[in-house]
Amino acid sequence: MSDLRLHTSNLGIPLQEHIDAATEIYMVVAFAQVSGVKELSASLRKASERGAQIRILVGDYLYLTDPDALDMLFQIPNVELRLYRSKGRSFHPKAYLFRTIESGTFFVGSSNLSHSALNHGVEWNVEIPSNVSEEVFEESVAAFHELFYSEYAQMMNPVSLQPYREEYEARKDRMxxxxxxxxxxxxxxxxxxxxxxxxxxxxxxxxxxxxxxxxxxxxxxxxxxxxxxxxxxxxxxxxxxxxxxxxxxxxxxxxxxxxxxxxxxxxxxxxxxxxxxxxxxxxxxxxxxxxxxxxxxxxxxxxxxxxxxxxxxxxxxxxxxxxxxxxxxxxxxxxxxxxxxxxxxxxxxxxxxxxxxxxxHFTEAIEESFLTPFHYVGIYDEIDYSQIRLINGRRYDQEELLAEQLKESVAEKIFKAWSEHHQSRALGFCSSVIQAEYLADYFRRQGVQAVALHSQAEYDRTEVIAQLKQGQLDIIFAVNLFNEGVDIPEIDTLLFCRPTESLTVFTQQIGRGLRLSKGKTHCTIIDLIGNYKNIDKKLALLTTSRQDTVSSLPTTIDLPSSCTIEFDLQTVDLLKKMVTRSSTRQQLLEQNYFMVKEEMGRRPSYMELIQRGEYSIDAYRSEWKKLGGFFGFLHKLGELSEEEAILYSDVKSLLVEVEYTSMTKSYKMIVLSIMLKRGEENWYKPLKASEAALPFYDYIKKEPYRQQIDGKTKDFQQPFHQQRIEKLLLRMPFDKIAKGPFYVEDETLHIEFNESFRNLTVYEWVKQIVDVRLHYYFSRKAKG
Structure with missing residues (x-):
């Protein structure tokens, strides 16, 4: 039997492989974009030429489907194309079904027909061969045809497309x-x-x-x-x-x-x-x-x-x-x-x-044509940032930074980069008033119409912006004013004259140049790149992968459609060293921990570190597992007191089991939270299923989102029934958690007793883990 497969990226590759082999091809998606149809059109055309049956159903929901994408599809000979006229109700299916003479395969998941969804977008799709379940495969084919031939599905041709195109254009005009x-x-x-x-x-x-x-x-x-x-x-x-x-x-x-x-x-x-x-x-x-x-x-x-x-x-x-x-x-x-x-x-x-x-994200908005593409140019920055002091691990010392920025050679490099790459209206981002004034003066001495705009400037801000829009100014050097709230769609060039310390600010500043404007084809981003911190995270923001960092230099293929990226040779050499630097993830997590600790002025709790740190919970948990979890990580760093270190060694097996036991549902952690609610003196004592039944039921029913995620079974659709919930507890969480120090006896969950469990610190540690796991379980499930 063939195996199920999960595709979280590059779905277009297996789809094309199946199109090339299939005799029957059925697709249903909520929307289609030109970029997505381009991905599959060549393969579909070849399939049509060899006589494959091709039926495609696309939704009109929210007018996300581009009529040009539909036009491209029915230009392929023998494709039966229908548009599902949703009349305002939700239409979200994404499925691709293929049948060959011998077998069949279908894909079900989250990917619509767009370049992003078929390549680097964050998507989940399951590939299910028909021999996993012939019955389910045939049900899916039947379900497709039920939709395809429903009263809502309108056959598409050049005549029937025109009314939808008019509706689509009217929506665009309203935009x-x-x-x-x-x-x-x-x-x-x-x-x-x-x-x-x-x-x-x-x-x-x-x-x-x-x-x-x-x-x-x-x-x-x-x-x-x-x-x-x-x-x-x-x-x-x-x-x-x-x-x-x-x-x-x-x-x-x-x-x-x-x-x-x-x-x-x-x-x-x-x-x-x-x-x-x-x-x-x-x-x-x-x-x-x-x-x-x-x-x-x-x-x-x-x-x-x-x-x-x-x-x-x-x-x-x-x-x-x-x-x-x-x-x-x-x-x-x-x-x-x-x-x-x-x-x-x-x-x-x-x-x-x-x-x-x-x-x-702005890369997704570019992909869907809501924002203009960018052409990114990375220019080597000669400043050695490794010699500039970092304050609290986050910000460069302004005096030391300014001393480097005010060198003539630095200004000359910035001017040269702008001269070679700018378009018509530019915005330059500086890290201080003095730098902005210095660069504006340098540019004016080269014959460029430049102004420094900041909170201390005597210029009328509205007048300066009007001059830039009208082409009377070439560039505005700004300090913080254009991060938020002020929009000039006509800007087509951004010049970064400062290191990227804040990804939030960097993202906001990029947004200043991406607004659509008449006659604007793209925004040029000229970025001086030095050996400053966060460069791997900064470059990751430009890509469609939505990863936290990059481990190699991104190329145009990693970017949204119509975007480009290039670096000068010195920058390439620098970046190759930096994005493949020797720091391990573990070292980065340690640095991050001490940065959060310094910021808070004390040792952070498990939840505080996850929420205030730079990394996702998955990054932390995967690295900590070999250390014995969060508290093992603290032990390695020497962050536990002598007494805590002894306690940790004594209860490590319990902490690791709670932190790393699998969670397909929330039930295990709910049971542990019920135990913990009995207080520090009783939390570790045996818990009877009869005692846990009502609080377990109430926890799920208390919030609609909990019931939506983990309370869809008949056990929670009806009024509380003691025996029914007891049976559920014994069948699911009690039985599943019975590993390591946990065991079930006489319909009661036990923890092998350890004298250290009486210690308040152990109670607090277990509670921290349970709180984090429940919080992030429901957060993740709610996001789908």
């Missing part, structure tokens, strides 16, 4: 109206603004996450996809709304966007001396600096707002945001960000219960 509105201070007085397809998908995800009983969520959307408008559409279902941001410009722009969506809203502003109508408004736009003052905040009832929206949510780990989020108790909290990178510290994910309801 353009929205783009104009986003950059215009003029209110739109009708109800013509509607969500874009991306916003529709995000709104659907928010509705689903609320239906699951979630109270908090984060949306991660690339700059340019309309986070503020999206939040306004979402806010229509709430009575009292609080919108929080940290810049005046963000608040005023947000207010305009909300009024463009619904001009019947009463809006108010809480912004120092500019405050107005904040006590009578439906929607209050509040500066975090003003709101976070104790006196001002406590003028509001903690439950006054039904919805709180936090813009640029990656700032929310700061103390001022924490005070506000701890005080208010809204029905729902929505965080908006383009990039919540773990590298920049702060438990941002924890503030939304690790619930990322929807995300679209």
């Amino acid at each position: 353009k109206e929205w783009e104009v509105a986003e950059h215009s201070p003029v209110y739109i007085e009708d109800d013509s603004i509607t969500p874009t397809s991306v916003q529709d998908a995000a709104l659907l995800a928010l509705r689903e996450t609320m239906a699951e009983g979630r109270k908090k969520a984060m949306l991660v959307l690339a700059t340019g996809l309309g986070k503020t408008y999206l939040s306004a559409f979402f806010a229509r279902q709430f009575k009292h709304v609080l919108f929080v941001a940290h810049q005046r410009e963000l608040l005023l722009q947000a207010e305009k966007s909300f009024l463009n969506v619904a001009n019947d809203w009463k809006t108010g502003l809480l912004l120092g001396g500019e405050s107005r109508n904040q006590d009578t408004a439906d929607v209050v736009f509040a500066s975090i600096q003003t709101l976070a003052s104790k006196q001002r905040m406590e003028q509001y009832d903690p439950e006054q707002f039904d919805l709180i929206i936090v813009d640029e949510f990656h700032h929310s780990a700061a103390p001022s945001y924490r005070r506000v989020l701890d005080y208010f108790q809204p029905k729902f909290l929505l965080g908006l960000t383009a990039t919540p990178d773990r590298l920049d510290g702060g438990d941002v994910y924890a503030l939304c219960d690790d619930n990322v309801a929807f995300q679209m």
Whole structure:
């Protein structure tokens, strides 16, 4: 019997292999893009020429299907193509079925027909040979044809395609109206603004996450996809709304966007001396600096707002945001960000219960044509960053850095790179006011129209931006002003004159150049690359693989469609040394641990390290397993006291079993959490199935998302039944956890007694592990 196979990338390769051999080819996908059809069109054409039967069903849901992709498909001879007219209801199947004379195979998973989904996108697809189950294979073929010939499936040809193309273009025109509105201070007085397809998908995800009983969520959307408008559409279902941001410009722009969506809203502003109508408004736009003052905040009832929206949510780990989020108790909290990178510290994910309801990275947005492609040029930076002191392991000492940046040779290198590669309107990013002024002066001496714009500049910011748009300026050198909130779609060149210390800032700054604009074909990114930290993580951001780091130099094939990447020879030599440096993952995790410890001023807990560190929980757990888990890692680092080290050696087998026992469901950890709730003096004592039944049932039923994930069986669909749940406990978690120090006897779960279990420290250690495992189990399952 052939084996099942899981494909997490490059699905296009096995699909093409099966197309080349099949006599029958059936495909059903939620949407199709030109980039995806191009991947398979040659193979499909050859299959058609040899007489294979080809039937393809594509959905129209949210108008994500490009009519040009449909046009390309029915240009292939003998392809039967139908469009599933969903009429607004969800349509999400992704399946590819192939039959040969001898056998069959089908793929079911997450990949639609797009270049990203068939190559480097984060996708899961299972390949199932028919001999695994002939019955299921035939059921899948029958299910396909039931959809293919349903009343909703419209046969596609040049005539029937035209109405869909008109609908698609109308939606695109509405997107353009929205783009104009986003950059215009003029209110739109009708109800013509509607969500874009991306916003529709995000709104659907928010509705689903609320239906699951979630109270908090984060949306991660690339700059340019309309986070503020999206939040306004979402806010229509709430009575009292609080919108929080940290810049005046963000608040005023947000207010305009909300009024463009619904001009019947009463809006108010809480912004120092500019405050107005904040006590009578439906929607209050509040500066975090003003709101976070104790006196001002406590003028509001903690439950006054039904919805709180936090813009640029990656700032929310700061103390001022924490005070506000701890005080208010809204029905729902929505965080908006383009990039919540773990590298920049702060438990941002924890503030939304690790619930990322929807995300679209800028590389994916480029792939789907929502943002413009980039042409990245890496230029060698002669500054030796290894000689510059790092503060707290994260930031370069500004005085030492500036001493290097103000050298004539450095300015000359930057100017040469800009001269060779720039297009028409450029934005240069600097790390300090002095550097920005120095470079602007150097460029002006070379005959270039350049201005330094920063918080201390005497220029009128609006006037300077207008001059750049009109072509009267060649380049603006900026310090922090253009990371957030200010959009100039006409910018077609970005010049990075500073090391990448923050991936969040780097991602935001790239976003400044990716907005679509008339006549703009791409954005040129000129980046000075030195031997600074995080270069492997920075380059990974440009690729479609969505990996944390790169281990080799990325090439154009690793990027979104129509994007390019190139490096000068010195940079190639430097990067080859840096991305293959000798530091092991274990060494990096150790450095990361001490960085988090220094930041917190104490030894972090298991949860704190996972949430504040730079790496995913999987990276930590895979490296720690050979050390005996998290506490084995602490032991190796010498972070346990002498007493703790003795305890760890005594209870290691228990800790390792709890931390690394497999979890196909949450049941084992729920049982352990029930034991722990009995307190430090009783947690390790035997637990009867009869004692655990009700709290086990209640834990699953308490939150709709838990029931949705692990409570779909009949045991949880009916009122609590003692005997039924007892049988479930004995059949599943009790039986499955009975390894190592655990065993079951007389319908009771036991732990082989160890005198050390009486120690409060051991209780706390086990609790830390169980809390982390439950938290991340449900977070991951909720994301699908």
